[in-house]
Amino acid sequence: xxxxxxxxxxxxxxxxxxxxxxxxxxxxxxxxxxxxxxxxxxxxxxxxxxxxxxxxxxxxxxxxxxxxxxxxxxxxxxxxxxxxxxxxxxxxxxxxxxxxxxxxxxxxxxxxxxxxxxxxxxxxxxxxxxxxxxxxxxxxxxxxxxxxxxxxxxxxxxxxxxxxxxxxxxxxxxxxxxxxxxxxxxxxxxxxxxxxxxxxxxxxxxxxxxxxxxxxxxxxxxxxxxxxxxxxxxxxxxxxxxxxxxxxxxxxxxxxxxxxxxxxxxxxxxxxxxxxxxxxxxxxxxxxxxxxxxxxxxxxxxxxxxxxxx
Amino acid sequence: xxxxxxxxxxxxxxxxxxxxxxxxxxxxxxxxxxxxxxxxxxxxxxxxxxxxxxxxxxxxxxxxxxxxxxxxxxxxxxxxxxxxxxxxxxxxxxxxxxxxxx
Numbered sequence: 001x002x003x004x005x006x007x008x009x010x011x012x013x014x015x016x017x018x019x020x021x022x023x024x025x026x027x028x029x030x031x032x033x034x035x036x037x038x039x040x041x042x043x044x045x046x047x048x049x050x051x052x053x054x055x056x057x058x059x060x061x062x063x064x065x066x067x068x069x070x071x072x073x074x075x076x077x078x079x080x081x082x083x084x085x086x087x088x089x090x091x092x093x094x095x096x097x098x099x100x101x102x103x104x105x106x107x108x109x110x111x112x113x114x115x116x117x118x119x120x121x122x123x124x125x126x127x128x129x130x131x132x133x134x135x136x137x138x139x140x141x142x143x144x145x146x147x148x149x150x151x152x153x154x155x156x157x158x159x160x161x162x163x164x165x166x167x168x169x170x171x172x173x174x175x176x177x178x179x180x181x182x183x184x185x186x187x188x189x190x191x192x193x194x195x196x197x198x199x200x201x202x203x204x205x206x207x208x209x210x211x212x213x214x215x216x217x218x219x220x221x222x223x224x225x226x227x228x229x230x231x232x233x234x235x236x237x238x239x240x241x242x243x244x245x246x247x248x249x250x251x252x253x254x255x256x257x258x259x260x261x262x263x264x265x266x267x268x269x270x271x272x273x274x275x276x277x278x279x280x281x282x283x284x285x286x287x288x289x290x291x292x293x294x295x296x297x298x299x300x301x302x303x304x305x306x307x308x309x310x
Numbered sequence: 311x312x313x314x315x316x317x318x319x320x321x322x323x324x325x326x327x328x329x330x331x332x333x334x335x336x337x338x339x340x341x342x343x344x345x346x347x348x349x350x351x352x353x354x355x356x357x358x359x360x361x362x363x364x365x366x367x368x369x370x371x372x373x374x375x376x377x378x379x380x381x382x383x384x385x386x387x388x389x390x391x392x393x394x395x396x397x398x399x400x401x402x403x404x405x406x407x408x409x410x411x412x
Binding site for chain 2 (some may be wrong): 006008010012013014017034035038041042046047048051055059064065067068070071072075076077078080081083084085087089091093096098099100101103105108109112145154155156158161162163164165166167168169170173177178181182183184185186187188189190193194195202203204205206208210212219229238253284287295
């Protein structure tokens with residue numbers, strides 16, 4: 001199957017789940033007693049599932065300021081994501097303005113799983129648009145159907161999103177340095193989740209980059225010219241062509257491949273490609289897009305596990 | 311008030327997204343640092359997957375979800391198609407819940 005077709009199918013699977021979770025978001029907002037336009041507007045202009053679930057809970061609890069602050073903290077990871085996909089979006093201002101809104105965890109994961117710059121760009125817009133549309137359709141359905149929408153957890157959708165992310169990032173983890181960084185960061189994030197407000201633990205995963213400075217590591221100070229993270233993954237010549245993609249999802253790696261992502265595209269690659277769009281709000285995981293609302297349940301109108309940032 | 315809060319959240323989120331994209335040009339990053347960007351994204355995404363798989367709010371997520379994600383992860387590792395990974399993870403979790411596991 002060609003990459004676009006496969007990507008379309010994969011994004012379709014994710015989109016179906018997003019419709020369901022978007023519906024639960026719409027229904028929960030209504031159950032909280034918020035006006036019907038609230039979830040619809042949020043899905044359009046915020047387009048970040050985790051932050052939206054968190055925010056409606058805090059709105060319902062009468063704490064809009066906390067809702068904004070907590071949501072922004074949860075979304076802070078989009079800044080490093082933006083740095084990573086900037087090259088993919090190109091230099092045209094319109095693409096950047098529009099593409100930025102479509103940035104979500106899933107879009108970034110799908111995009112960075114590709115190695116070819118042109119393909120990356122197509123995937124970004126394709127996945128982003130698909131997820132934006134499905135998330136918004138889901139939200140409207142949820143508002144319309146209200147209580148008739150079941151809890152997506154019954155369908156196991158809360159497991160679908162992390163599993164999908166894992167499938168997307170696995171190829172990148174074949175690179176030894178990337179794997180060390182990512183697993184260290186993930187362990188830190190999980191360990192810190194019980195003690196930090198939503199959003200911060202995932203950001204703390206960036207501290208995983210410090211392993212590159214370990215003795216013998218690629219960035220150990222005092223090793224002039226040391227190369228960080230070389231894609232160890234098998235056969236990757238400096239510019240991995242399509243032929244060198246790791247098998248799975250066609251994908252390449254999130255990992256530092258010279259020749260990938262932001263690097264090569266950067267300056268003038270402006271507008272090679274057709275712009276679809278991209279984005280993705282999936283609710284239900286915790287800090288991500290997919291990740292929603294810490295501790296919210298429809299029958300528990302107030303997020304009792306959320307704690308203000310200390 | 312509600313609408314102001316929503317718009318503030320939207321504006322802040324959008325600004326965060328856009329600033330990463332725009333900043334990239336302004337930063338004079340060495341080749342070394344440039345190579346770190348995809349690694350940083352990989353670390354964030356892995357952390358998102360791990361916390362989403364294992365945690366619910368600030369507590370552990372129980373058995374069903376981590377088990378489903380584990381099955382999905384193993385399938386992904388065996389190079390199963392993406393759709394299979396996602397459906398299997400959801401299916402296992404749903405069945406375990408049906409069986410009464412948390």
